[in-house]
Amino acid sequence: MKKKGPKIFPMDIMTAQERFDSVVRLEEPDRVPLSLMLYYFAPLYAKVPMSRYMTDRNFYLRVMQRVWKDLGPWDLYYNVNPVSRLVYSFAMMMRVLWPGKELPEDDIAKVEELAYMSHEDYDWVMRTTERFSDMFFRLAMLPRFCEEAEGMGMVRVFGKVFLDFIRQLFSWRKEFLWWRSQGAAVQIGYQAEMPFDTFSQARNVINFSMDLLQRAEKIGQASTHMAGSFADLSIFLSKLFGVPTVQCYCHRSSNSFISPEQFKSLALPGMEIITRRIAEAGMTPILHCDGDWMKNLSFMRQRLPAKKIIIQLDGLTDIFKAKEEIGDHFCLFGDVPAAMLVMGSEVEVEEYCHRLIEEVGKGGGFILAGGCEIPPNARPENLKAMVRAVQKYGYYSKQQPSMSAA
Amino acid sequence: MKTDLSHAVQRFQETFLSFEIDSIKTQAQKLLDAGITIQGFLSACMPCMEEIGRKFEAGEYYLPQLVVAGEMFKTASREIRSVLTEENSGRPLDQIVLGTPAGDIHDLGKDIFAVLAEASGFKIHNLGVDVKPETFVKKLKETGASVLGLSSLLTTTFESICNIVDLLSEEGLRKQTFVIIGGGVTEKSLIEKLFVDAQTRDAYEGINLIRNYIRTGKKEPVV
CATH class of the missing domain: 1.10.1240.10 (Methionine synthase domain)
Structure with missing residues (x-):
């Protein structure tokens, strides 16, 4: 029998991994799990140089260990630390400016909207072999916007990306051992921007808006064409990294960008292929749904598999209404607003977490987290308030002793 | 003809x-x-x-x-x-000084707002991204604009926004300047916390809030 990892809190019955698996199935675990999706927050909190934190793996781990010790514990480790800018660019497909390179040492990395794809490239995508189209697209486009791949052909880019993924593997495996020894579960196996959203970023918002009015069908066809390959690559890499989850970013599919009809006809078919294939492989797709998704939710409910998917909301979708609409179909994840974590008081944060736990966490299927990533300048006391909230209000069982009663 | x-x-x-x-x-x-x-x-x-x-x-x-x-x-x-x-061209409806405060380099939402506001008859002074407080104040003085639009997609701009508002007060411009913030990371609660006059997440609502201010001269936020 496999040895269970340590508990996060003494009162816990389940491990963090068991708790995570349980909420994905929409079951009621022992307690609401907590994910603190923090990355840029850590070096600001520890007052250490951002550029070193992002490039020195051992230093990164020491900084994170300090944050864990000071503010933790929590259930899910948010592993978004790439070994290189090339790996980051391969996954996100946006030009990124790096601290210590294009930016001052202590700035957070910033993405730049750069149009690197032409509308003829939709046709090119359709001519690629469906089985590898997502990977081919990424490898072909990287030299157009990523300095580390500049001037290279697809084969050379592949070689460089491959080597960096091997480095990522060794680095992550080592880190994961520490996080698991603390009782945390690792949140992400592989992560990448979904095809429809990648096109939106690659064309830039202006060109993509024109495409939506002038050649929408091509966008839909190319997105669907790449979906199977996206899923296969995600499954392969998640297995390699030893974590059965895929965080799929859909930054441009919300109603803050496109209409529900455009979502349904252009983005959703690909999303369906991706989520079904990942779920059939026994893995969990996490849809990172920034923006307002309210009008898309009913379509997602109709087409995406039940009790297999996590929907991350960032505060722009009403998570309480989302619970009513899709709470019996998807696990919800979120959504303490970034503004509250920076400008709000501990009391405000704790009260909001309490409401989330009571209403969105009712019956299970909920992970408490910030709306999107924890902002770099969040008040540390507010993160402690989130940790406190799951201890005070997060236990499901009536028999379970609570912090307030203790 | x-x-x-x-x-x-x-x-x-x-x-x-x-x-x-x-x-x-x-x-x-x-x-x-x-x-x-x-x-x-x-x-x-x-x-x-x-x-x-x-x-x-x-x-x-x-x-x-x-x-x-x-x-x-x-x-x-x-x-x-x-x-x-x-x-x-005749007299424009009013002038807006616009920019993304220091700490953020996102410009997409700001630029969409700028074009729509211009097409709606406003004169826009778009200062770009990562703009220092002094630059905003200097432009307001130079143009006599009564509206300041601040775009924010990262919480790292909040401190800059506070500094801008403080500087406006120091320079005696706060009362006659309508300060409106916008962008994905902003929310209504920030009106009080950042001492601004209005907040929006969509360009048209922003234009309407500004029009309302120009028409009535009142800064009460329309929530």
Whole structure:
């Protein structure tokens, strides 16, 4: 029998991994799990140089260990630390400016909207072999916007990306051992921007808006064409990294960008292929749904598999209404607003977490987290308030002793 | 001549409202041929922008229509302004100083707002991204603008926004300046916390809030 990892809190019955698996199935675990999706927050909190934190793996781990010790514990480790800018660019497909390179040492990395794809490239995508189209697209486009791949052909880019993924593997495996020894579960196996959203970023918002009015069908066809390959690559890499989850970013599919009809006809078919294939492989797709998704939710409910998917909301979708609409179909994840974590008081944060736990966490299927990533300048006391909230209000069982009663 | 102009305006507006971006330059040229002034051009654009705004608010249009409308306005405006000078334009509705405060380099939402506000008759002074507080204040003084629009997609701008508001007070400009913040990371609760006058997440709501301020002179936020 496999040895269970340590508990996060003494009162816990389940491990963090068991708790995570349980909420994905929409079951009621022992307690609401907590994910603190923090990355840029850590070096600001520890007052250490951002550029070193992002490039020195051992230093990164020491900084994170300090944050864990000071503010933790929590259930899910948010592993978004790439070994290189090339790996980051391969996954996100946006030009990124790096601290210590294009930016001052202590700035957070910033993405730049750069149009690197032409509308003829939709046709090119359709001519690629469906089985590898997502990977081919990424490898072909990287030299157009990523300095580390500049001037290279697809084969050379592949070689460089491959080597960096091997480095990522060794680095992550080592880190994961520490996080698991603390009782945390690792949140992400592989992560990448979904095809429809990648096109939106690659064309830039202006060109993509024109495409939506002038050649929408091509966008839909190319997105669907790449979906199977996206899923296969995600499954392969998640297995390699030893974590059965895929965080799929859909930054441009919300109603803050496109209409529900455009979502349904252009983005959703690909999303369906991706989520079904990942779920059939026994893995969990996490849809990172920034923006307002309210009008898309009913379509997602109709087409995406039940009790297999996590929907991350960032505060722009009403998570309480989302619970009513899709709470019996998807696990919800979120959504303490970034503004509250920076400008709000501990009391405000704790009260909001309490409401989330009571209403969105009712019956299970909920992970408490910030709306999107924890902002770099969040008040540390507010993160402690989130940790406190799951201890005070997060236990499901009536028999379970609570912090307030203790 | 007058009939020609009104016919050209009608064709221009039809082209605009059907998002025929490839024909908009030709239609702008026809406006020039028919003797349009810059003021006449802006008057022709305004009802189109209002119609698109209404449909956006009603949930019939989404961001792509706003973006394409903005691009069409920019194309037509370039064509018109390449021939006509600003002197013919009459007095603009009001001036807005706009920018992304220090700590953030996102410009997408800000630029969409800038074009839509310009097409709605405002004079825009777009200062770009990562802008220091002193630069905003300097521009407000220089132009006499009464509206300051601050765009924010990262919480790292909050401190800058506070500094801007403080500097406005120090310089005696706070009372006569309507400060509006916008962007994905902003929310209504920040009006009080950052000492600003209004907040929005969509361009048309922002334009309406500014219009409301200009019309009434009141800073009470319309929540």
